[in-house]
Amino acid sequence: MILEELRLINFRLHTxxxxxFSDKINYIVGGNGQGKTSILEAIYYICTSKGLNQNNxxxxxxxNSNSFEIKGVFSDLTxxxxxxxxxxxxxxxxxxxxxxxxxxxSEFIGKFPVVTITQSDHEITAGSxxxxxxxxxxxxxxxxxxxxxxxxxxxxxxxxxxxxxxxIKETGRKDYIDELDxxxxxxxxxxxxxxxxRNQFVEEFKLYLDNAYKNILDENEKPGIEYKTLCSSIExxxxxxxxxxxxxxxxxxxxxxxxxxxGPHRDxxxxxxxxxxxxxxxxxxQNKTFQVALRFGEFFYLKDKLGKTPVFLMDDVFGxxxxxxxxxxxxxxxxxxxxxxxxxxxxxFGELYKSSEDKLIYVKKGExxxx
Numbered sequence: 001m002i003l004e005e006l007r008l009i010n011f012r013l014h015t016x017x018x019x020x021f022s023d024k025i026n027y028i029v030g031g032n033g034q035g036k037t038s039i040l041e042a043i044y045y046i047c048t049s050k051g052l053n054q055n056n057x058x059x060x061x062x063x064n065s066n067s068f069e070i071k072g073v074f075s076d077l078t079x080x081x082x083x084x085x086x087x088x089x090x091x092x093x094x095x096x097x098x099x100x101x102x103x104x105x106s107e108f109i110g111k112f113p114v115v116t117i118t119q120s121d122h123e124i125t126a127g128s129x130x131x132x133x134x135x136x137x138x139x140x141x142x143x144x145x146x147x148x149x150x151x152x153x154x155x156x157x158x159x160x161x162x163x164x165x166x167x168i169k170e171t172g173r174k175d176y177i178d179e180l181d182x183x184x185x186x187x188x189x190x191x192x193x194x195x196x197x198r199n200q201f202v203e204e205f206k207l208y209l210d211n212a213y214k215n216i217l218d219e220n221e222k223p224g225i226e227y228k229t230l231c232s233s234i235e236x237x238x239x240x241x242x243x244x245x246x247x248x249x250x251x252x253x254x255x256x257x258x259x260x261x262x263g264p265h266r267d268x269x270x271x272x273x274x275x276x277x278x279x280x281x282x283x284x285x286q287n288k289t290f291q292v293a294l295r296f297g298e299f300f301y302l303k304d305k306l307g308k309t310p311v312f313l314m315d316d317v318f319g320x321x322x323x324x325x326x327x328x329x330x331x332x333x334x335x336x337x338x339x340x341x342x343x344x345x346x347x348x349f350g351e352l353y354k355s356s357e358d359k360l361i362y363v364k365k366g367e368x369x370x371x
Contacts, residue, residue, distance in 0.1 A: 001112065001308045002338050003043060005073040010065035012038040013366030021340075022359035025333060027352075028342045030363035036342045039363070040116070040313045043340065046072040046082040047114035047311065049095045049105050058088045074112055076308055082112060106149045110142045113310035115299045117317050121291040125278050129268035136269055139298050140201050143305040147197050154190040158260050161187060169258035177255075184247055187263060192239045194264040199234050202227045202269070205301060212296035215332045216289055216325065223293060224272035230262055288320055292329060299336055309337035316342050318352065326352065 002023045008014035013035040030036040041052040041060070051060060061068050067087045074080050083096040095102040102108045123131040141148035161183040168176045202225055213223045231242040246262050254261050271278045271290060278290055302310050312333070318326045318341075330352040333339050360371035 001074055001076045001311065003072055003112075003311055004075050004079075005071075006039070006042060006046075007069075007071040008038070008042050009069040010062035011042055011068040011070060012060055012062060014038060014042075015062060015064075015366060017366065017368055019361065019368060021338070022357055023338050024355060025339045025341060025358040026361060027358065028340060028361045028363060030342075030344070032344060034363050035366040036363040037315055038366075039361075040315055040340055040342060042070045043072065043311060043313060044114060044116065045084050046070050047112040048109060049084060049093070049102075052116065052118065052313075052315075053120060057086050057093055058091070061086070061088045072112075080111075106145055106152065109148055110145060110306060113142050113302045113306055113308060114313060115295055115302065115310045116313045116315070117292060117295045118313075118315045121295070122287065124294065125271055125282065125287045125290050129266075132269040132271075133265070133267060135294065136198060136201065139205075139301065140197055142302055142310075144197070147194070150190050150193050154187075154194060154264065157183060157186050157190060158263070158265060162258070162260050165254055165260070166258040168255050184244075187260075188240055188243045188247070191263045192236055192243060195229060195231060195239050195243075195267075196234050196236060198227060198229070198264065198267070199232055205297060208297035208301045209293055212293040212300070212332075213289075215296070215335075216293055216328050221273050221286070222275075223290060224275065226270045226272070227267065228270055229264070229267040285322070285325075289325060292317065296332065296336075303337075312336055312339040314339065314341045316344055319344065 003021055004023075006017075006019045006021070008017040011017075017035075017039075019039065028036045028039055037052075038060075044050070044052040051057065066089050067085065069083070069085045071081060071083045074082065081096075081098055083099070084093065085096075086093045095105070095108065097108065097111070124135045137147075137151055141151060161180070164176060164180060164183060167173070168180065206225055209223050209225060213221065230246055231239045233239055233242075243263075250261050260266075273282060273286055273290065276282070278286060282290065299310055299312060317329070321329065334355075362369045362371065
């Protein structure tokens with residue numbers, strides 16, 4: 001899959017920017033605050049309908065406007081146009097695929113797979129369990145619409161069940177307790193599906209992570225990933241039985257506290273290097289390398305699962321890496337597909353792998369030029 005063209009209208013600093021890209025590596029160079037990362041953000045918008053850093057959509061509107069629009073033309077077996085329009089006045093975002101409005105985002109995700117490496121990836125290895133769950137869920141969701149829909153349903157169930165638990169806590173009404181059993185059934189059914197798919201994902205993803213790590217470093221460091229959950233099985237009935245048993249055991253405590261205490265929303269993914277937990281013992285360089293390896297693993301995982309090559313977005317990654325790791329990662333990109341790399345420090349450009357098919361794009365105050 002290739003992004004051939006992109007147009008930004010009143011998007012951040014870009015009032016009317018048109019870009020054509022290489023199907024290899026696109027280096028986007030500019031100083032801080034000049035609009036280079038906005039190009040990556042725009043690509044992410046038309047691939048997912050969301051902003052790159054989950055910011056409020058209104059923040060992306062140009063100061064002199066009350067709306068923005070992004071258009072992208074993708075080519076694969078056929079050509080497709082993805083267009084997103086946002087009105088700050090109405091606080092409404094509308095997504096179009098080939099000029100037909102998309103009403104269910106869950107059916108759009110995965111149409112144009114995208115993988116990102118940004119500064120916020122630090123939270124995946126060093127942050128809270130929620131950040132690691134978010135990473136895993138985002139990867140599986142791009143590969144499976146059913147998983148994404150189930151995840152959305154599960155989060156709705158959690159919200160309603162938490163409200164009911166709080167009502168029971170406050171009132172102690174028996175009819176509310178009876179209603180809890182109904183929500184438990186929905187929680188177990190949806191949660192079981194998520195747990196089963198996460199367990200399968202981790203077992204498959206280990207190979208992708210290991211291969212990515214070998215390409216970035218030598219074999220002196222061995223990466224690992226472990227899923228900390230209530231059941232590590234991939235058998236549906238076994239997971240259901242354990243889930244049901246655990247819920248029964250903590251029923252009183254959940255009512256007393258008025259919160260959901262177990263389920264996929266409480267799980268964690270532990271990352272290791274040479275059997276040592278990276279969050280506790282990893283250096284800054286090891287954390288960064290692991291984050292990059294996770295994204296390369298995600299790239300090849302999605303490529304295999306979807307049968308199409310994702311777009312790869314890398315935001316100022318090489319500024320945090322030493323020369324050796326930069327060179328190896330840059331060389332590894334030759335094995336991927338279309339890549340977009342933002343850079344502030346152009347002096348390190350000589351360290352990176354380049355070919356005659358790559359494109360160099362300069363950005364200054366929302367205006368672009370080509371080398």
